[in-house]
Amino acid sequence: MVETRRQQIEDAASVLFRERGYSATSVRDIAQVLNLQGGSLYAHVASKEDVLWSIVLRAADRFDSIVRPIAEAPYLPAPERLRRMVRAHARVVTDDLGNATVFLHEWRFLGDARRAEVALRRDDYEALFRTVIADGSATGELDGADPKLAATLILSALNGIAGWYRPDGPLTAEAIAHQYADLFTRALSPTGGVDR
Amino acid sequence: MVETRRQQIEDAASVLFRERGYSATSVRDIAQVLNLQGGSLYAHVASKEDVLWSIVLRAADRFDSIVRPIAEAPYLPAPERLRRMVRAHARVVTDDLGNATVFLHEWRFLGDARRAEVALRRDDYEALFRTVIADGSATGELDGADPKLAATLILSALNGIAGWYRPDGPLTAEAIAHQYADLFTRALSPTGGVDR
Numbered sequence: 001m002v003e004t005r006r007q008q009i010e011d012a013a014s015v016l017f018r019e020r021g022y023s024a025t026s027v028r029d030i031a032q033v034l035n036l037q038g039g040s041l042y043a044h045v046a047s048k049e050d051v052l053w054s055i056v057l058r059a060a061d062r063f064d065s066i067v068r069p070i071a072e073a074p075y076l077p078a079p080e081r082l083r084r085m086v087r088a089h090a091r092v093v094t095d096d097l098g099n100a101t102v103f104l105h106e107w108r109f110l111g112d113a114r115r116a117e118v119a120l121r122r123d124d125y126e127a128l129f130r131t132v133i134a135d136g137s138a139t140g141e142l143d144g145a146d147p148k149l150a151a152t153l154i155l156s157a158l159n160g161i162a163g164w165y166r167p168d169g170p171l172t173a174e175a176i177a178h179q180y181a182d183l184f185t186r187a188l189s190p191t192g193g194v195d196r
Numbered sequence: 197m198v199e200t201r202r203q204q205i206e207d208a209a210s211v212l213f214r215e216r217g218y219s220a221t222s223v224r225d226i227a228q229v230l231n232l233q234g235g236s237l238y239a240h241v242a243s244k245e246d247v248l249w250s251i252v253l254r255a256a257d258r259f260d261s262i263v264r265p266i267a268e269a270p271y272l273p274a275p276e277r278l279r280r281m282v283r284a285h286a287r288v289v290t291d292d293l294g295n296a297t298v299f300l301h302e303w304r305f306l307g308d309a310r311r312a313e314v315a316l317r318r319d320d321y322e323a324l325f326r327t328v329i330a331d332g333s334a335t336g337e338l339d340g341a342d343p344k345l346a347a348t349l350i351l352s353a354l355n356g357i358a359g360w361y362r363p364d365g366p367l368t369a370e371a372i373a374h375q376y377a378d379l380f381t382r383a384l385s386p387t388g389g390v391d392r
Contacts, residue, residue, distance in 0.1 A: 153376060
């Protein structure tokens with residue numbers, strides 16, 4: 001029951017953080033959505049930041065748990081790993097749009113220590129993409145002149161999906177994931193046709 | 197003098213909006229940075245939203261005035277137009293990082309009518325990219341299966357630069373602009389080497 005209430009609080013907070021931003025949301029706002037007194041919320045959460053922290057950790061875990069096994073699959077060639085990682089990341093964004101958006105936009109409002117921890121985790125996650133691009137470049141299967149910049153470009157574009165995707169929009173999540181994977185794979189293809 | 201003070205207010209507001217977010221910044225905060233009384237700020241601006249509106253309009257104008265002439269240059273082939281548009285957009289982001297960031301992240305806090313106007317302007321701007329990709333696809337110079345999605349991908353990645361670029365970082369703005377242009381051009385190259 002306490003678990004459930006805590007989850008309700010996080011879900012309500014996630015909606016408000018996404019709509020108004022973390023800074024403009026008060027504990028009272030969250031309580032109001034749940035028909036609670038502001039004070040009774042504190043039986044379940046230590047602070048507003050504590051709720052943001054839970055949402056951020058859960059989202060970060062989700063990306064990591066789904067994409068890391070693909071990145072580290074020893075039997076797949078680098079371009080195929082990259083393609084699957086892109087598709088998987090896109091699907092995490094579209095499947096859990098609300099929490100992904102809060103994670104991506106509001107994490108910078110965490111306190112210093114937690115923000116530093118998230119920055120490290122994000123860098124660690126981005127390294128999965130850098131490594132696959134570097135692996136593929138080493139074998140000639142990919143042409144990533146600058147794996148770090150290419151990984152940044154890919155993740156910026158993928159995270160941007162959170163800003164415009166609508167479940168009832170004209171493109172299915174599946175179509176977006178596939179087309180993004182195609183475009184990035186071609187961008188890094190060693191036979192890309194542009195003189196450089 | 198009034199012009200100058202207004203500009204000072206917008207600059208101070210832009211820094212605060214970027215650091216704390218628009219919602220968490222008060223008119224008093226802006227006044228404090230300028231050593232003014234909150235009330236005397238209202239001699240220069242009608243409201244906090246009014247200041248955000250000025251910053252947003254100025255940034256939108258900047259992107260448009262620099263990128264539109266390239267998009268509409270009749271004498272350049274589509275891939276070259278796309279390449280130059282990408283470089284130009286990236287340079288606007290890196291040259292005016294503060295205002296670009298506020299424009300890209302805080303515009304959604306504008307009131308309904310202004311937000312709708314910005315949404316229209318952004319769509320109009322994105323259409324420049326869609327059109328060039330569609331033009332190039334029609335002549336076979338580019339392979340954009342879905343020009344709308346490709347334009348969205350490109351602009352998401354370009355706007356993402358505002359989130360990580362540091363003027364004192366390892367990559368120059370020029371290098372970022374060039375490499376992004378390379379990667380996008382290859383992603384849309386008709387001789388891209390990936391089977392589809």
